[in-house]
Amino acid sequence: xxxxxxxxxxxxxxxxxxxxxxxxxxxxKKSLEDCDLSKDVQVIQTGxxxxxxxxxxxKILPDNTFYTQVKPSDADEIVKNHIMYGRKVHRLxxxxxxxxxxxxxxxxxxxxxxQKRVALRNCGFINPExxxxxxxxxxxxxxxxxITNKTKSEVIKIVKxxxxxxxxxxxxxxxxKWEIGSRYDADQKYVVCNADEGDPGAFMDRSILEGDPHxxxxxxxxxxxxxxxxxGRVYIRAEYPLAIKRLEKAVKDAKEYGFLGKxxxxxxxxxxxxxxxxxxxxxCGEETALLxxxxxxxxxxxxxxxxxxxxxxxxxxxxxxxxxxxxxIPVIIREGAAWYHSMGTEKSAGTKVFALAGKxxxxxxxxxxxxxxxxxxxxxIGGGIKNGKKFKAVQTGGxxxxxxxxxxxxxxxxxxxxIAKGSMMGSGGMIVMDEDSCMPAVAKFYLQFTQEExxxxxxxxxxxxxxxxxxxELICNGEGTMESLEELKRLSLVIKDxxxxxxxxxxxNPVLSTLNAFxxxxxxxxxxKKCPSGVCTKxxxxxxxxxxxxxxTMCFRVCPAGAITGKVKExxxxxxxxxxxxxxxxxxxxxxxxxxx
Amino acid sequence: MKEGKTMERIQSKxxxxxxxxxxxxxxxxxxxxxxIEKLITIKVFMGSxxxxxxxKEILNHFYERAKERKIEDLVVLxxxxxxxxxxEPMIGVTLPGKKxxxxxxxxxxxxxxxxxxxxxxxxxxDGILSLxxxxxxxxx
Numbered sequence: 001x002x003x004x005x006x007x008x009x010x011x012x013x014x015x016x017x018x019x020x021x022x023x024x025x026x027x028x029k030k031s032l033e034d035c036d037l038s039k040d041v042q043v044i045q046t047g048x049x050x051x052x053x054x055x056x057x058x059k060i061l062p063d064n065t066f067y068t069q070v071k072p073s074d075a076d077e078i079v080k081n082h083i084m085y086g087r088k089v090h091r092l093x094x095x096x097x098x099x100x101x102x103x104x105x106x107x108x109x110x111x112x113x114x115q116k117r118v119a120l121r122n123c124g125f126i127n128p129e130x131x132x133x134x135x136x137x138x139x140x141x142x143x144x145x146x147i148t149n150k151t152k153s154e155v156i157k158i159v160k161x162x163x164x165x166x167x168x169x170x171x172x173x174x175x176x177k178w179e180i181g182s183r184y185d186a187d188q189k190y191v192v193c194n195a196d197e198g199d200p201g202a203f204m205d206r207s208i209l210e211g212d213p214h215x216x217x218x219x220x221x222x223x224x225x226x227x228x229x230x231x232g233r234v235y236i237r238a239e240y241p242l243a244i245k246r247l248e249k250a251v252k253d254a255k256e257y258g259f260l261g262k263x264x265x266x267x268x269x270x271x272x273x274x275x276x277x278x279x280x281x282x283x284c285g286e287e288t289a290l291l292x293x294x295x296x297x298x299x300x301x302x303x304x305x306x307x308x309x310x311x312x313x314x315x316x317x318x319x320x321x322x323x324x325x326x327x328x329i330p331v332i333i334r335e336g337a338a339w340y341h342s343m344g345t346e347k348s349a350g351t352k353v354f355a356l357a358g359k360x361x362x363x364x365x366x367x368x369x370x371x372x373x374x375x376x377x378x379x380x381i382g383g384g385i386k387n388g389k390k391f392k393a394v395q396t397g398g399x400x401x402x403x404x405x406x407x408x409x410x411x412x413x414x415x416x417x418x419i420a421k422g423s424m425m426g427s428g429g430m431i432v433m434d435e436d437s438c439m440p441a442v443a444k445f446y447l448q449f450t451q452e453e454x455x456x457x458x459x460x461x462x463x464x465x466x467x468x469x470x471x472x473e474l475i476c477n478g479e480g481t482m483e484s485l486e487e488l489k490r491l492s493l494v495i496k497d498x499x500x501x502x503x504x505x506x507x508x509n510p511v512l513s514t515l516n517a518f519x520x521x522x523x524x525x526x527x528x529k530k531c532p533s534g535v536c537t538k539x540x541x542x543x544x545x546x547x548x549x550x551x552x553t554m555c556f557r558v559c560p561a562g563a564i565t566g567k568v569k570e571x572x573x574x575x576x577x578x579x580x581x582x583x584x585x586x587x588x589x590x591x592x593x594x595x596x597x
Numbered sequence: 598m599k600e601g602k603t604m605e606r607i608q609s610k611x612x613x614x615x616x617x618x619x620x621x622x623x624x625x626x627x628x629x630x631x632x633i634e635k636l637i638t639i640k641v642f643m644g645s646x647x648x649x650x651x652x653k654e655i656l657n658h659f660y661e662r663a664k665e666r667k668i669e670d671l672v673v674l675x676x677x678x679x680x681x682x683x684x685e686p687m688i689g690v691t692l693p694g695k696k697x698x699x700x701x702x703x704x705x706x707x708x709x710x711x712x713x714x715x716x717x718x719x720x721x722x723d724g725i726l727s728l729x730x731x732x733x734x735x736x737x
Binding site: 004006009063137139141145148256257259261266284478 | 614621627630631642670673676
């Protein structure tokens with residue numbers, strides 16, 4: 001038995017790893033060795049802590065000390081001060097933005113106070129590559145309970161009663177999906193885990209797979225048992241090498257322990273899991289396109305019905321669940337449907353993981369009960385907007401969702417509320433925009449994405465998104481008219497009604513929601529030919545005000561295009577034909593003599 | 598799992614539960630951290646002067662006693678010097694929901710008494726320092 005007195009957890013998520021977290025691990029071990037403490041202190045690499053903004057994270061237990069932005073060179077100081085003399089390394093502690101206090105115990109951080117971690121329960125707590133730690137956290141007990149003590153319909157009833165809805169975007173009842181899946185008989189049935197996370201700025205599924213891969217395997221086996229399937233496939237994008245590596249290790253270990261394979265836990269139930277790698281096409285997150293891709297064909301969607309539950313992978317009945325949905329299953333089985341339903345709102349039970357990104361202070365991964373308001377997520381947990389700027393909008397649901405504005409901050413987040421507000425839950429990405437974001441440009445960004453990712457099968461999506469993008473470019477270039485705005489709206493509605501799959505049907509959402517909430521900004525672009533946020537370069541002019549210019553030549557020197565002329569102590573001028581509108585002159589001017597308009 | 602060792606497949610729920618209990622020991626430190634406010638904590642002040650006067654032995658002694666007596670809700674922590682150097686080695690004991698109590702000049706015998714009498718039986722014992730207010734609150 002191990003006899004460690006302290007544990008040091010080093011974040012091993014992709015974010016922290018890219019900031020030398022591996023090296024921190026090595027250095028910590030080395031320092032402990034040097035101080036003859038390696039028998040007292042265990043160093044473990046875990047999954048994501050969620051506080052990616054201040055990564056790499058090192059957490060020390062049992063005293064819950066939370067060190068942020070650790071560098072490999074800090075390892076020695078942590079060991080020599082904290083571990084030897086109990087002196088916390090103050091400069092590495094998290095500093096509260098408002099009180100300026102250094103917080104020693106992570107439980108007192110605003111970022112964690114309002115969170116409730118269910119799907120992320122093991123992320124940043126266990127070593128994801130060690131099955132023993134998963135077992136110690138009640139791992140595979142839910143599977144054992146199901147296959148030894150519960151009938152298939154009992155399992156389905158628990159999932160149904162829990163009120164769990166699919167976390168991939170559409171929010172369909174998971175229990176109902178399993179029930180439908182269990183109705184069809186076939187010689188071969190499948191369970192598919194959709195780990196094709198494609199929204200820009202979303203990393204919920206990746207973090208779960210990297211931090212707690214066994215939970216997904218356990219849930220897939222439970223789903224297999226409930227729906228009578230004997231084979232599970234994970235469709236994961238090849239861009240997630242770390243998640244793939246940990247998942248492969250998890251499959252191997254689970255097989256050795258007998259949680260996967262033939263006659264699991266000595267019962268009749270057999271279940272195998274294998275991985276299929278996606279090539280990163282956004283459309284393959286749509287379930288029918290995903291199945292075609294898995295079969296080796298082109299990732300193109302097909303019409304529904306028939307639904308995959310009846311006619312799925314290789315024509316066989318297939319139950320498809322998203323990663324986060326699955327991560328909830330083992331806990332629901334262990335703690336019961338009522339427990340899960342007690343969290344969240346009436347129609348959207350449980351918790352939801354969100355990836356906070358954009359102009360927000362605490363970029364990272366969070367999990368909150370459904371019904372938490374947008375404001376709480378952005379300001380209390382997310383720490384507000386970067387550099388003290390003003391909040392403008394938040395895009396939920398990725399390129400398929402919409403923009404929510406200040407007046408929606410009090411909206412409790414759940415599936416139905418977001419749809420009512422013209423956005424959607426989506427998979428849980430939240431991109432926050434501040435006053436410097438130009439909404440037509442934001443819509444253009446998303447349209448660029450969906451237009452490029454459109455598979456091209458149906459005309460409304462293939463041609464429609466291209467036309468939408470052209471219109472938006474026209475507007476952002478100052479060449480649009482009021483008719484362009486009308487056309488933008490009309491076309492968006494047509495695409496929404498006629499596209500074949502979810503990608504096309506939701507692609508106009510960012511356009512419609514920004515048109516709705518920021519109509520004035522669109523009008524400014526087409527009528528006044530101005531971009532109020534100063535983003536659309538074609539609509540910008542930089543001018544030097546003669547009364548303020550002291551002739552210091554600073555702007556003359558920084559201008560990369562040689563567009564500024566002037567002599568020392570004389571007023572300078574910008575040649576608009578040469579100006580590339582980079583704004584470098586305005587940033588360097590000490591006398592506020594240069595304005596943008 | 599140790600390298601090269603092949604695991605025997607688990608054949609029943611009971612075997613899995615047994616395995617869980619064995620592995621759970623390894624995660625004890627982390628799980629204690631998770632619910633530290635519900636546990637009894639002993640904080641040993643470990644600045645340079647505490648270290649010199651034997652705080653490390655006291656610390657290790659507490660770890661061992663806690664394990665021997667199987668007191669699962671006891672966490673031993675180390676902290677920086679308290680500032681009250683004259684009383685070192687010094688410890689602070691916090692029972693759940695109660696104020697921290699300080700003990701000065703703790704030796705191995707006193708350490709046992711603190712565990713047996715104060716923590717386990719809840720008796721008031723000699724040696725409690727009435728100097729709590731002279732220690733900065735964030736050190737307690």
